[in-house]
Amino acid sequence: MVLSQRFPPPLTTMRFIGYKSEAMDDGELDFSNHEMFVGDTPSSGSMNSFFDEIFNDTHACTHKHTCKNRPSGNREAVRKYREKKKARAASLEDEVVRLTALNQQLMRRVQSQVRLEAEVARQKCLLVDIRGRIDGEIGSFPYQKLHHPVGKQNW
Structure with missing residues (x-):
């Protein structure tokens, strides 16, 4: 198995996307890894801009499971x-x-x-x-x- 498939990408590209293990294929985000979110809030300090970034994040999924997009x-x-x-x-x-x-x-x-x-x-x-x-x-x-x-x- 290639090492990049087993481990998540660096935190800069995974800022708001949770890492999924091979057993988690239901399309849900895994927030069990709290290290991803520590110290990664927007610099403005505003919660509104924080949520705006979360909801407007359009990065492609880089983890192993297949995303369930609406047709x-x-x-x-x-x-x-x-x-x-x-x-x-x-x-x-x-x-x-x-x-x-x-x-x-x-x-x-x-x-x-x-x-x-x-x-x-x-x-x-x-x-x-x-x-x-x-x-x-x-x-x-x-x-x-x-x-x-x-x-x-x-x-």
Whole structure:
């Protein structure tokens, strides 16, 4: 094994990049080596500039593990996913509006059906009442049925 592959590069190039051993391949920084960070803060003394240097550090990784960079098409895929999600949400909202209108129409039909059934029941009661009155009036006449002689029926 080549010696440069086993040991980290000098501290000047590794200022904010942790050294990884062969067993650490998860893409995380190893901050267990505190010697790398001792006395290596920016000269301005400002913590903001210290963090700016950390976040703006664009050195290429020189250690053995492979860095997990996001694929270049990820932003495009995320944009497409969000567009599809918005389109689906809009479609579902339109469907809700359509189904709400249909539900209201069906509720009106049910209410009119209930009113019609109530009217039918009322008409049946009136019919029974009128039939009873008619039967009562016919029953009071002395000659309800004509008496026909036996053998002669008048059809």
